[in-house]
Structures are given as C-alpha cells and as structure tokens.
Amino acid sequence: MRRPSSPSRVRPINKPPQLRLFSRNYCHLCHDMLAALEILRSEPDVPFFDIEVLDVDADPALEAKYDELVPLLADGEGRELCHYFLDAAKVREYLGALG
Numbered sequence: 001m002r003r004p005s006s007p008s009r010v011r012p013i014n015k016p017p018q019l020r021l022f023s024r025n026y027c028h029l030c031h032d033m034l035a036a037l038e039i040l041r042s043e044p045d046v047p048f049f050d051i052e053v054l055d056v057d058a059d060p061a062l063e064a065k066y067d068e069l070v071p072l073l074a075d076g077e078g079r080e081l082c083h084y085f086l087d088a089a090k091v092r093e094y095l096g097a098l099g
Contacts, residue, residue: 017098018050018076019091022066024057029084030071036086037073047095 021037023030037051056062056070066072072083073091081090 016048016050017095018052019081020052020054020074020076020078022054022056022062022070022072022074024070025055027070033071033073033086036088037091040086040088040091046092047098049095 019037021030021034023034034051034053040046041049041051054062056066069083073081073086075081075094081087081094
C-alpha cells in the first residue's frame, strides 16, 4: 500500500498558476502592466492564471531587491519573466510550458 505524500509535497489539483507583480501604488508602468496582464488573462487561448500584486514599498526587503526594477513580473517561484513592460510572448510561453 502506498503512503500519502507529505502535505508540503502535494500539488493542489486544478490550482491555476500564479504570477507575481512587484509594483508600487504610484507607478504608472505598474498600472499599465497589471492592465495588460488582465487583458492577456482574458484571451481565450491563454490558460487562466492568478495575479498576486506585491507593493515593494510595503516591505523593506522587497524594496531593496526590486527598487528600480518595478514593475517586475515573476512566476510563482520568483523567477523573473519581464520587467518595465509586459512580454506577453514570454508569459504565453511560460504558461504553455506548464502544460
């Protein structure tokens, strides 16, 4: 009989991929990237994904790491996909590779 996997190793079923947008409230490029992500997410050929918006000014560690790079879009593991402007082709490629 097979033992169940530990909870930390179980992959949630049907959980959409998560993209993280490192942003600032007063950053117009950040607002533009979020709007572009929303449009991309609504396209019929693009798999649904969640967007987590993180305000770098709310966390000194994030501010130190991403200060001048915002907006920066990363995957759920923190790997950079693009910054300043949405690279829709790269995001589509990333989402397609997830299967």
